[in-house]
Structures are given as C-alpha cells and as structure tokens.
Amino acid sequence: MTCRLTTHHESGYTINSTTTTTNTTRPQTNTTRPHTTPQLQQLTPLVLTPLVLKLTLVINMDSQRKFFVIGNWKMNVDKSRIDSIVKFMTAASLDPTTEAVVGCPSCYLSYARQQLPNNIGVAAQNCYKVAKGNFSGEISAAMIEDCGCEWVILGHPERRTIFHEPDDLIREKVTHALKSGLKVVACVCETKEDRDEGRTWQVLEAQMASLASSISDWSRVVIAFEALWASNTGILATNNQVQEVLSQLRQWLRHNVSHSVADTTRIIYAGSVSSDNCQQMARLADLDGFLVGSAALRTDIIDIINARGSYVSRIVNFFSEQERSLKRI
Numbered sequence: 001m002t003c004r005l006t007t008h009h010e011s012g013y014t015i016n017s018t019t020t021t022t023n024t025t026r027p028q029t030n031t032t033r034p035h036t037t038p039q040l041q042q043l044t045p046l047v048l049t050p051l052v053l054k055l056t057l058v059i060n061m062d063s064q065r066k067f068f069v070i071g072n073w074k075m076n077v078d079k080s081r082i083d084s085i086v087k088f089m090t091a092a093s094l095d096p097t098t099e100a101v102v103g104c105p106s107c108y109l110s111y112a113r114q115q116l117p118n119n120i121g122v123a124a125q126n127c128y129k130v131a132k133g134n135f136s137g138e139i140s141a142a143m144i145e146d147c148g149c150e151w152v153i154l155g156h157p158e159r160r161t162i163f164h165e166p167d168d169l170i171r172e173k174v175t176h177a178l179k180s181g182l183k184v185v186a187c188v189c190e191t192k193e194d195r196d197e198g199r200t201w202q203v204l205e206a207q208m209a210s211l212a213s214s215i216s217d218w219s220r221v222v223i224a225f226e227a228l229w230a231s232n233t234g235i236l237a238t239n240n241q242v243q244e245v246l247s248q249l250r251q252w253l254r255h256n257v258s259h260s261v262a263d264t265t266r267i268i269y270a271g272s273v274s275s276d277n278c279q280q281m282a283r284l285a286d287l288d289g290f291l292v293g294s295a296a297l298r299t300d301i302i303d304i305i306n307a308r309g310s311y312v313s314r315i316v317n318f319f320s321e322q323e324r325s326l327k328r329i
C-alpha cells in the first residue's frame, strides 16, 4: 500500500509524506475493534508502526524561489563595525537554504567582500547608469564587479524619496546593471501618504511597469517592496497588509510579464523586520525574504536569515512529535 499525503502550507512549502508498506492482506480477525472506521483500523499499532518507521518527509522548499535575505548596512558602518558584524555572522549557523547578502557602502565593498565567507553575498547600495565617464561621486556596475561583488540595490526607497530619483533613472540603472552582469535588488515602495490616500497600488504599479520595461533577465532580479511608513517609525505592517501587497505584485508579474516570471521571481519585504516579527512573516505565501535595515547591524540578522528554516524545523518537529505519539498508542 502506498499512501501519499500532501499538505500545502501558506508559506509556499509543500510537505509530502510518502509511506510504503507491503501489499499483504491481513486476515480479518475478531480482535478488530467493532466501532473503528476502516481508516482507524489502518491506524492500529501493528500497521502503524511499520508505516511510521518508513515515513519519509520530503520538504519541497518551493525550490523555484530560494529564500533571500539582504541586510542593508546603509551609511551605518565603518571597518570596525564591519569586523564585528562579520564576526557574529561567520560564527552563526546560517540556514543554507537562504541566500544571504549584505548591502555595503561603496568604499567598503572590497573590504567586506574579503572579510565575508563566500556563502554571504555583497551588494552595492546604488550605481550609475553607464560604465564610465565624468560623473563625479558615482560608481559603475563594472566597479562593483571589480570589487568582487555581484549584487546591487537599485531604486532603494531612500534613493527615491531623499535623493528624488525618478522611475526613469532607476529603469536606466537597472538596464545597465543587468547588462553589465550584476544581479539587482530592484525596490518599489509606498509612503504613508500613498497608503492614507488609498493610492498604494497605483504608485506601485507605476514603479513596477517602469522596472519591468528594463528587465530582460528576471532570474537575476529580486523585487523588494518597502512600506516606508513602517520603517523606523514605530509602526509595524501587519502580516495581512504585507501579504496583500506582495500578492498584488506577483499577480502583476503574472498578468504583465509571464506566469513563469511570477512563479520564479523572489519578492521580499522591507520595513522594520526584526527577530520579533520575521518568523511570522516568513510564513506568508508570497513572501520570499527580507530587505533588512537597522536589524542588519545587530545579531537579529541571524534570526532573520534563519526565519524560514525555523518555520520548517517547527513543522518537521511537529511531525516527529506526531510520530512519537503514534508509537506510544
């Protein structure tokens, strides 16, 4: 007998439990309890024990979208702070099923790359739209690669709001970065005014349309949505608010790019993500990771990198406990 149980969780995980027993028919005897259903009869210890012993849990970690966490240091580090962050990140046990990256100021890109192990990527926090020229104060995609880094964050909400970068400029930067071979964390965001005035989706849709027109290879792009009103304001976005936007972003990709891009593109959330809220959010169906600011400077980043793994561990532990209980019947 082969029994396949599939549970699809809101996180996007699928747990397949496959059990196999021999096909021998057990003779009916009077020892069968009269009030048990056929299903319960199957669960008698004699049958159950071999079943449970042969239980294999196959965790399909939605292999299409590897969990992605980027800790953005912004302008808050120097070499000594980088050293201390590197120390606690390298000492920790990081979930290998999460892709972990740090966002580093341009002057420390080489330094951070040299200090960090290869399982932690390094991203620049911005770059310009051309390879070289007279653009004082800017850096190019080629320079980022020359520093040994493979990621760049573009259209960060602070670039959009403080430095007034328009959609067109961000689009040109994304086009150039991808053409140069970098991978891009492309950000979209909403402000408090956008939300209060009910134009969240209108604003995000315009940003997405502009970005999408610049993206030729979606496999090298992660979309980051930031609720600016929930970043360092003391207000936290609820899980429902986050899931609602992420789901709309995925639907937008489905309708305007392709089903395959919608299914495979990672969409991550930013806005005061910390040790306290990351595990709850890691369960959201359309959430594939986090863009983290202030918590990336603290050991919180370890919990955040491990947030989805911890959720899976809890599910595995749950099944193990069930197995132990059934053995005790």
Ligand SMILES: O=C[C@H](O)COP(=O)(O)O
Pocket: 072, 157, 226, 230, 231, 232, 270, 271, 272, 273, 291, 292, 293, 294, 295
């Ligand atoms: O780059 C990170 C985002 O701006 C979020 O920052 P935060 O986690 O401090 O709110």
